[in-house]
Amino acid sequence: MTDVKTIGKKDRATVLHPFTQLKEFATGKIGDPTIIVGGKGIRIEDAQGHSYIDGFAGLYCVNIGYGRTEVAEAIARQAYKLAYYHTYAAHTSEELAILSDRLVRMAPGRPSKVFFGMSGSDANETQAKLVWYYNNLRGHPKKKKIISRDRGYHGCSIISGSMTGMSFYHEHMDLPFPGILHTGAPHYYWGAEVGETEESFSSRRAAELEALIVREGPETIGAFIAEPVLGTGGITPPPTGYWREIQAVLRRYDVLLIVDEVICGFGRTGADFGSTLYGIEPDLVTVAKGLTSGYVPMSGAIVGEKVYAVMEEAADRVGAFSHGYTYSGHPIAAAAANAVLDIVEKERLSDRARIVGSYFHKLLKERFAQLEIVGEVRGVGLLGAIEFVADRQTKRRFDPQLKVGARVSKAARDRGLIVRAMPHGDILGFAPPLVVSENEIDEIVDLAYRATRQVMDDLAIESAIA
DSSP: OOOHHHHHHHHHHHOOOTTOOHHHHHTTTTOSOOOEEEEEBTEEEETTSOEEEETTHHHHTOTTOBOOHHHHHHHHHHHHHOSOOOOGGGOOOHHHHHHHHHHHHHSSSSEEEEEEESSHHHHHHHHHHHHHHHHHHTTOTTOOEEEEETTOOOOSSHHHHHHSOOGGGTTTTTOSOTTEEEEOOOOHHHHOOTTOOHHHHHHHHHHHHHHHHHHHOGGGEEEEEEOSSBOTTTOBOOOTTHHHHHHHHHHHTTOEEEEEOTTTTTTTTSSSSHHHHHTOOOSEEEEOGGGTTTSSOOEEEEEEHHHHHHHHHTHHHHOSOOOOOTTTTOHHHHHHHHHHHHHHHHTTHHHHHHHHHHHHHHHHHHHHTTSTTEEEEEEETTEEEEEEOSBTTTTBOOOGGGOHHHHHHHHHHHTTEEOEEETTTTEEEEOOOTTOOHHHHHHHHHHHHHHHHHHHHHHHHHHHHO
16 A cells, blocks of 8 residues: 555655646645556546546546556567667667558658657657758758747647747746747637638638748748647637648748647547548648557657658768667557557547547537636537636636636546646646546536536635625
8 A cells, every 4th residue: 555645755855746836845835746546447546545537638648548458468568578679770679660650551641751759749859850851951951940839739848848839838948949930829719800700710820820931031931830739728629721721821832731649649639630630731740648548658750751752862961860769669668559559449439539529519518608707618529628718708818816727627626527727728628538438428527517616606705705
């Protein structure tokens, strides 16, 4: 049995936790760390015996659910057979070759090769280097700038963190790095002008992108990076016509398209990839999270034919491709990924996300859309969000000091449901494992609704007192 007191003390003394208020944690103001000791299906359990529905699949990643022994067995088999070897200088393993072939056959666009890493952040660092390398090799040394979007999320390392379009990833960290630009977010609810249709809004966002390219000089713009559906920036599906308009601009100015499928890939949107759902034809594709369902760290930068052909043609002139990590293509991670993708295919989890997701969104709208503090209910597949506002008619936001989204998230957790308070607004985000059932969706929505009603009642009391 876990010694909660001892483990908590060791953790507080030695672990630097991401996205944690350090002084409040160090002094105990925000309580002891939550020690997670087990999980099965869509539920996890802490060391004190509390059970939670994980309505966010870890961090959008545990698509196949917790406790899948098939993956544990695949990891063990590979560890007994060959725990590690590198992939430098044309070394490989059986599982890696099978996985690479599998990804090239299933990925969107015209994929050719896969470069493996450990996280979405490092994969997007690789994508940036590939853009620079590609344009150097083809004689366009100035064509290096990368355009991302406000509220886009692409990681938090140096370049991936710069591409992420949220200010708190940049403040006090000397980001964004030079050469990384941002254009407007495709969020119709907040970005549309009065009377503007979704199609018109999409055309305006594309025109803004084109104006940025022209202003900077097309000869300096190497790539545009985007998620099919904004994830951490608010779980926001694109408006009608958005991807058609954006891709037309990129083709016009010879700008590579990097599609970040870290969240959307492997079924989350109800299609194998978000690109498939929205008719996107990427040059480079970033994958992670659902690739191994979070069981083992692994990511991939999938390189399209157009980019790879230039790299191969230049090899006699420039020598070896000088990029790689010690753990690129790790055989245990490859074995885990193959086991996960076997489950995704066998259980048709993309179809499940589409069917159960449709039920989920119907129920979300039925329960939340008419609440006076709800401005928008949105999502696709098994991605969903509720945006809270102080005034529905004027779209007036709550005072940030009220922390409405965080309060609803906490009230849900107190009831045994983990859902996420999203940054840059009062937003409650949902991303349950793809194995979730309709009965479990009922439970998730009911718990979230009860939490929201509690916060509404608290706000009413606070307003009356004030």
